[in-house]
Amino acid sequence: MPTSVLSGFTHNFLGNSPNWYKQVILLFLLANPILLWLFGPVFTGWLLVGEFIFTLAMALKCYPLQPGGLIAIEALLIGMTTPDAVYHEVLTNLPVIMLLLFMVAGIYFMKELLLVTFTQILVGVRSKSALSLLFCAAAALLSAFLDALTVTAVIISVAVGFYSVYHKVASGKGHHHTDHNANSDQEVVELHRSDLHNFRSFLRSLLMHGAVGTALGGVATMVGEPQNLLIAKVAGWDFATFFTHMLPVSLPVLVAGLTTCWLLEKLRWFGYGTRLPRKVRRVLEEFADNERKKRTPADQAALWIQAMAAVVLVVGLALHLAEVGMIGLLVIILITSFTGITDEHQIGKAFQEALPFTSLLVVFFAIVAVIHEQHLFTPIINLVLSLPIDQQPGMFFIANGVLSMISDNVFVATVYISEIKQALDAGTIDQAHFERLAIAINTGTNLPSVATPNGQAAFLFLLTSAIAPLVRLSYGRMVFMALPYTVVMGSVGLWCVVNFI
DSSP: OOHHHOOOOOOOTTSSSOEEEHHHHHHHHHHHHHHHHHHHHHHHHHHHHHHHHHHHHTTSSTTTTTHHHHHHHHHHTTTSSOOOHHEEEEEEETTHIIIIIIIIIHHHTHHHHHHHHHHHHHHOOOOOOHHHHHHHHHHHHHHHSSOOOHHHHHHHHHHHHHHHHHHHHHHTTTTTSSSOOOOOOOOOOHHHHHHHHHHHOOOOOOHHHHHHHHHHTTEEEEEEEHHHHHHHHHHHHHHHHHHHHHHHHHHHHHHHHHHHHHHHHHOOOOTOEEEEEEHHHHHHHHHHHHHHHOOOOOHHHHHHHOOOOOOHHHHHHHTTOOOOOOOOOOOOHHHHHHHHOOOHHHHHHTTTTTHHHHHHHHHHHHHHHHHHHHHHHHHHHHHHHHHHHGHHHHHHHHHHHHHHHOHHHHHHHHHHHHHHHHHHHTTTSOOHHHHHHOOOOOOOOGGGGGTTTOHHHHHHHHTSSSHHHHHOOOOHHHHHHHHHHHHHHHHHHHHHHHOOO
């Protein structure tokens, strides 16, 4: 092979990822078959799991689908699992895949309604503490019935829009100026630099409150997070049953989370508490008023259709009229039919957000198939199940919480719920205890996972979004700002799991 071609291959492999990362992935792929031959399938299986978690933890270097997918393909090739076993995992979790495909796409067509809602909150509430509380509570409520990723996307869209508007004004341009680079402060007038700095801090705190809100609401219902639906499916719970089972934990944690939000703003700790500068408020109010005046009768009719579709969505979920994915498809058909969206390419855009994560989820299931085929988690599960009955839910909460902090909560929940279902089928535990452990797994993967962007898909989405560099929201800053929430939500969640379920 010519040197130039080899150089091009090296450059193309995993794209713009750091060279050290590419070398680590290649080392994994080269070492796995050798280690399987030397140490056997159990050791290599654990290594594969560790390698996959590494790709999740390094998601900012490279989206995990490619390196994780290569590891999963190799696991199939070296006999750690079979295509039939992977297909069985996918088939078992088809409702989760349908949730991601159709529900996320359905909510995409409700973005205008959600944008109007958050915009009115942002410009209509003058108290920063009250505004933060409303943002957090609104994100929690929406995430309980919709999808945390989409709610986060709406909050990001609002923040990007308002930041761009003020940045134009701070650069000496009108807020309707089209040719403007919001990433550069070179044109910012000196008079506005202090206000722009404070506005960035203001938006950072709102974005973090909103992201935490998606976790507070997402833990409560079977559609709040992808793993919730998986747990509900395995446990045989419908929407109302899932909500009822989680209530002893989700309600106290919600109160504690909202209280934390209010205290952080009042005490101005951990980077919170910055108020919206008056000059910025005047600019944003003028912009919002202009947008409202520009709204045509067709735009207003579309908002009404989206609101009615939201009612249909909530009723359909609450009464469990169909699988969640089917209700999402219903929302897509209703909104597009009555708002004039009939072009295939317009509809296709709605599926772009969900497809990468859906593909990654199928790779998850390949790794889960390895775990099942090699019985990797069975000794751990048996160890926890050998503890006194009253200690087991708390230990499951802690184990799931810690692992979710460093990897991804969907992956962790998938593994643990499958393992305790096998214990139930084997007669090791009874149905009542299985349900207690399922609650511990769901809350354990949803609450402490806010500690890092790795644990929550919504947090990772925020970190990799367009708004993060604009408001100077780095990985370290996210971890620091999430710390008080992690401590409070994790502690209260654990206390409730130990005492109330």
